[in-house]
Amino acid sequence: MVVTTMQLLLRSPLKPIRLLASRDCSSYVSRMRYLMRLKEDDDACRVALQSGTLMLFHKLAPLLRPTARGIYQLHKLQASDVKGILGKLGENEQLLNTSVLIGCSDSDVPQFSLDVGSLEQAAVEEMCGGVFIDLRKAFFLLKGPEAPLVAKGQALLRWHQTHAYCSATGQPTERNQAGSQRVCLQNGATYYPQMAPVVIVLVSDGRRCLLARQSTFPRGMYSALAGFCDMGETTEETLRREVAEEVGLEVESLQYSGSQHWPFPQSSFMVACHATVSPDRAEVNLNGAELEDARWFTLEEIEEALKRKTPPRSKKGEPTEFWVPPSYAIANKLILEWANHTKSHK
Ligand SMILES: NC(=O)C1=CN([C@@H]2O[C@H](COP(=O)(O)OP(=O)(O)OC[C@H]3O[C@@H](n4cnc5c(N)ncnc54)[C@H](O)[C@@H]3O)[C@@H](O)[C@H]2O)C=CC1
Ligand SMILES: [Mg+2]
Structure with a gap:
């Protein structure tokens, strides 16, 4: 079926996301x-x-x-x-x-x-x-909770190190004691720490999932597709555009999974989703300027990669085994969710 209009469906929009309630x-x-x-x-x-x-x-x-x-x-x-x-x-x-x-x-x-x-x-x-x-x-x-804590600590320190001056007056900015804002000493403009919104998406054709790698990734590591939101875009629009730009596919449905602060490159706000493409329109057309490779992976390949808790070592010249980002990365959560879902529907 040719999709002529935007047919992005947010499944189960009213399903509540349970928050971990504190004891008190x-x-x-x-x-x-x-x-x-x-x-x-x-x-x-x-x-x-x-x-x-x-x-x-x-x-x-x-x-x-x-x-x-x-x-x-x-x-x-x-x-x-x-x-x-x-x-x-x-x-x-x-x-x-x-x-x-x-x-x-x-x-x-x-x-x-x-x-x-x-x-x-x-x-x-x-x-x-x-x-x-x-x-x-x-x-x-x-x-556990130490990884997000350290990510937040590093991101906030980095923000202060790179925002010592006002971008309008060029004059020094002064921080408050908590470090939650900086104020320009000349024009009084207040600056707050910022995150760039990014959509990260695990695309599936129902049987396999699509992972890609940039040339700067560590050897052997593949991750979900990701891309920064353009000014004015919705999550759905970014997701649809990024998948089209990077691998030449058109997604048919999407489902929100979760979000995460990610301290790289300068603090990103990752919005994580699953998306599907039709199995008969799943041929990858790689954008080589952005990605070194993108491949469909089977459930068995994914399950093997999820077992590796640290990057595999390989001898010089030998190909490195395929592995996925660490458990703290939201890409890992998407991959794990996909594997569990696919296994239970086999
Ligand atoms: N937490 C996780 O599980 C994962 C996080 N990521 C993060 O997602 C981010 C985005 O993924 P990419 O594929 O690199 O994005 P992308 O596909 O949008 O390409 C990056 C390019 O976008 C441009 N760009 C536009 N707005 C930008 C901004 N605000 N900051 C930096 N560059 C901007 C630059 O030209 C840059 O080279 C990465 O920085 C990466 O750290 C990626 C995969 C997994
Ligand atoms: Mg990208």
């Missing part, structure tokens, strides 16, 4: 109100910093702590620990005030992140018993 709803509300206050009240935020926990970064690489062979955790420090490190390494204690507020733990402890890129990396690592690891690698090592 009122404590969730009070935590959110507390965070709101810290963003508005610089003095309260400075007090909170003294009793909060800090995640350290060095030139945007997070500090992790090895806990057992191959197992790492985010290394969280107290303000007093950080002051001690700054003092021993001859750095002004005021550096602590460049921390940014990230959140609040379930036990009501405010969480901050701080970049100590001005200090010698090895010296900080030795004093903390940790190691600064590139964020992409850290995503393979961290489990």
